Amino acid sequence: MLIVDGMPDRPIGGRTPLSVAKKPNLDKIAEMGINGIMDTISPGIRPGSDTSHLALLGFDPYKFYMGRGPIEAAGVGIDLKPGDIAFRANFATVVGSGSVFDKVVVDRRAGRIEQTEELINALNEIDLPVKFEVAKATGHRAVVVFRGNSSAELTETDPKVVGEKVKKCKPLADSAKEIAEIINEFTQKAHEVLEKHSLNLEREKRGLPKANAILLRGAGVMKEIPSFRDRFGLNLAVVSATALIKGVGRIVGGDAFTPQGATGNKRTNLEAKLGNSLDLLKKYDVVLLHIKAPDEIGHDRDFEGKVEFIERLDSHLGRILDLDFSKNCVIVTSDHSTPVSVGEHTADPVVVSILHEGVRVDDVKRFTEFDAPKGGLCRIKGMDLLNIALDLLNLSKKFGA
Amino acid sequence: MLIVDGMPDRPIGGRTPLSVAKKPNLDKIAEMGINGIMDTISPGIRPGSDTSHLALLGFDPYKFYMGRGPIEAAGVGIDLKPGDIAFRANFATVVGSGSVFDKVVVDRRAGRIEQTEELINALNEIDLPVKFEVAKATGHRAVVVFRGNSSAELTETDPKVVGEKVKKCKPLADSAKEIAEIINEFTQKAHEVLEKHSLNLEREKRGLPKANAILLRGAGVMKEIPSFRDRFGLNLAVVSATALIKGVGRIVGGDAFTPQGATGNKRTNLEAKLGNSLDLLKKYDVVLLHIKAPDEIGHDRDFEGKVEFIERLDSHLGRILDLDFSKNCVIVTSDHSTPVSVGEHTADPVVVSILHEGVRVDDVKRFTEFDAPKGGLCRIKGMDLLNIALDLLNLSKKFGA
Numbered sequence: 001m002l003i004v005d006g007m008p009d010r011p012i013g014g015r016t017p018l019s020v021a022k023k024p025n026l027d028k029i030a031e032m033g034i035n036g037i038m039d040t041i042s043p044g045i046r047p048g049s050d051t052s053h054l055a056l057l058g059f060d061p062y063k064f065y066m067g068r069g070p071i072e073a074a075g076v077g078i079d080l081k082p083g084d085i086a087f088r089a090n091f092a093t094v095v096g097s098g099s100v101f102d103k104v105v106v107d108r109r110a111g112r113i114e115q116t117e118e119l120i121n122a123l124n125e126i127d128l129p130v131k132f133e134v135a136k137a138t139g140h141r142a143v144v145v146f147r148g149n150s151s152a153e154l155t156e157t158d159p160k161v162v163g164e165k166v167k168k169c170k171p172l173a174d175s176a177k178e179i180a181e182i183i184n185e186f187t188q189k190a191h192e193v194l195e196k197h198s199l200n201l202e203r204e205k206r207g208l209p210k211a212n213a214i215l216l217r218g219a220g221v222m223k224e225i226p227s228f229r230d231r232f233g234l235n236l237a238v239v240s241a242t243a244l245i246k247g248v249g250r251i252v253g254g255d256a257f258t259p260q261g262a263t264g265n266k267r268t269n270l271e272a273k274l275g276n277s278l279d280l281l282k283k284y285d286v287v288l289l290h291i292k293a294p295d296e297i298g299h300d301r302d303f304e305g306k307v308e309f310i311e312r313l314d315s316h317l318g319r320i321l322d323l324d325f326s327k328n329c330v331i332v333t334s335d336h337s338t339p340v341s342v343g344e345h346t347a348d349p350v351v352v353s354i355l356h357e358g359v360r361v362d363d364v365k366r367f368t369e370f371d372a373p374k375g376g377l378c379r380i381k382g383m384d385l386l387n388i389a390l391d392l393l394n395l396s397k398k399f400g401a
Numbered sequence: 402m403l404i405v406d407g408m409p410d411r412p413i414g415g416r417t418p419l420s421v422a423k424k425p426n427l428d429k430i431a432e433m434g435i436n437g438i439m440d441t442i443s444p445g446i447r448p449g450s451d452t453s454h455l456a457l458l459g460f461d462p463y464k465f466y467m468g469r470g471p472i473e474a475a476g477v478g479i480d481l482k483p484g485d486i487a488f489r490a491n492f493a494t495v496v497g498s499g500s501v502f503d504k505v506v507v508d509r510r511a512g513r514i515e516q517t518e519e520l521i522n523a524l525n526e527i528d529l530p531v532k533f534e535v536a537k538a539t540g541h542r543a544v545v546v547f548r549g550n551s552s553a554e555l556t557e558t559d560p561k562v563v564g565e566k567v568k569k570c571k572p573l574a575d576s577a578k579e580i581a582e583i584i585n586e587f588t589q590k591a592h593e594v595l596e597k598h599s600l601n602l603e604r605e606k607r608g609l610p611k612a613n614a615i616l617l618r619g620a621g622v623m624k625e626i627p628s629f630r631d632r633f634g635l636n637l638a639v640v641s642a643t644a645l646i647k648g649v650g651r652i653v654g655g656d657a658f659t660p661q662g663a664t665g666n667k668r669t670n671l672e673a674k675l676g677n678s679l680d681l682l683k684k685y686d687v688v689l690l691h692i693k694a695p696d697e698i699g700h701d702r703d704f705e706g707k708v709e710f711i712e713r714l715d716s717h718l719g720r721i722l723d724l725d726f727s728k729n730c731v732i733v734t735s736d737h738s739t740p741v742s743v744g745e746h747t748a749d750p751v752v753v754s755i756l757h758e759g760v761r762v763d764d765v766k767r768f769t770e771f772d773a774p775k776g777g778l779c780r781i782k783g784m785d786l787l788n789i790a791l792d793l794l795n796l797s798k799k800f801g802a
Contacts, residue, residue, distance in 0.1 A: 010759040010760075010761070011759070011760075011761055011762065014762065016761075036779075037777075037779065041800060042785065042788075043781055043782070043785035043788060043789050044785050044786075044787070044788025044789040044790075044791065044792045044797065045788060045792075045797070045800055046792060046797045046798065046799045046800060047799070047800060047801060048799050048800055048801020048802040049801070049802065050801045050802050051800050051801030051802075052801070061800070061801065065800075065801060068801075068802040071802075218802075244802060339759070341759065342759075342795060344795070344799070345799055346792055346795075346797075347788070347789070347792035347797060348759075348761070348792070369761050369777075370761060370763070370777070373761075373763065373776070373777045373778070373779050374775070378779045378780065379778075379779035379780060379781070
């Protein structure tokens, strides 16, 4: 499954990046395969990349989505159990006197600090009434997981803007009272540990902002979720540079890989990502290769940039066409549209092509938003995609007699 | 949303009214927009106009439909609370001796009486153990609402044919025992009040049938239903001459309008309805304009009549094309098909065109049952229509991250 994040678009003057890009391999895939449009969640519902990837892996996001915190936590490698509560976190700089909640946030990214490993080690030594774990994410970011059966009906400690005080975590339900107190205790103790940490004292000497507070947001409780293997009898690998997508893969029990040079932006090493994915096909039944850049470029509203990236991506896709389609099934699609005219995810359906010896090849010869609806798949839903592929591969069981 | 009731058809000799009518504006809408076919409820399910309008407004009719009584009651302006039980009612003529239930219905429409206002005022003075309200509907019709938490598991008092006695209302569940007795008490007291009413004594003198009974049918209990505003954050206006459609709009918290000269039949004032709808767009986020006639003509099995009405309707639609489609989204569709070959609502999917700057314009150039399936929307469901429009207008929220 090649999932090109945010690639489809809304037309501007009748043109989309996909319709103007020179992309002989994507067009060849459309020509050799069966094509259609797909609502990854449901028509008119704007998908997040996390909810849509859950759906594309066959998991109903309305049933299994648990918020961003747990998925990011899984993405950076924390093994979550049902009932664990997870937050996204930032190292930040606070000033003032009194407790951490009397202090004002002056930099939500602590000078975009990168080397946070030692700080995280120190935070993990804090004594709390519950088990917890802090783990590094990209840059100044981290995740914090509190173990046990907690409620995520909590307010955030991150004020989200500079110039405001660190917020106290407040319970929004009686069941969250205890964990709210523990989170406030953690926030205070974290500040004390960080404030006097040698790395911060050194930063102070060098005139850098101290990473002396940790701010929490995006709470979610890990749910009971069946594994991909239990559900489909197959093992799963996800190749991505994006923690959120790796997290979706891990949450459903898959393995996640980030090859050397994969960055999640438009300078990513496509050769390595594609090579890694094709290698993994030898060990894994299902390999999901996630390419992030077109989404980022869509958010930047850069039409030409999207065209250029699609053309560069296309130049690497010839290798897909060399696969043996009597044994392999290749899906090329996206998790959602990110139109350059909008700069956000939209619910415009994505383009989908399925390549396999057994597909009913249609007349579609170009991989575009305008050609796909004329294809043999018509309009499908994200939740059905994997089932369609497993059926083509004769890996499906009959329902009934 | 322009909803042309019952417009699509089944072909007779390969032709449908839409395929032979000269309708340059509808065809221009198809050409400028994205097209498809739509199952307003679900494939193969024959929609009522009430259930399909609920779906087109984003409310699952399987969850929220409460029967015709409450919707008609809302349509004539009664403000319903959850638990209220509503009936459609007819003024009728009964003869004989004894109680009303011993008397025989000789005219189910009381000589098609029109001026029922005074009779209704008198009925509203009746003393009953529960609060109730009688309101005028068109002609000899009315609605009756009994307030409070009642069960609608009741038989009807309307025998539906002349020559039979007025029926006693019987409970079909224990929970309906009390209300059944009250309804019988109401039916008897109504007869006593009407029998001696001056208006009826006068009718008797003039040789007209007395409107001396009120017959109840179509019981339904008002349900808890979220408002359109709560659901979508938008306000809604419905423009229709049909109480049932106005009722659907009001049941979901919208405002309903019937412009001067709007009749619900083929002589309706289309200029006024369209003008009123375009004006309302200044004050309302969503305006649903309902045109009833093609359904009526379909029930009459009049092919040429349907062609003529479509052509007349089309001559008024040029004004829609003058809207600014960077800011507005126009949907042209129907609530169901009413084929002239059947004379009833059928589940044949309806034609749908969506006009907005951001749509992926397809190759469809004619607004017909034969061209629509080739369009870029493929086949959608009524429940998804509004979500698709809100996404195009960037009024949607993202699900996930």
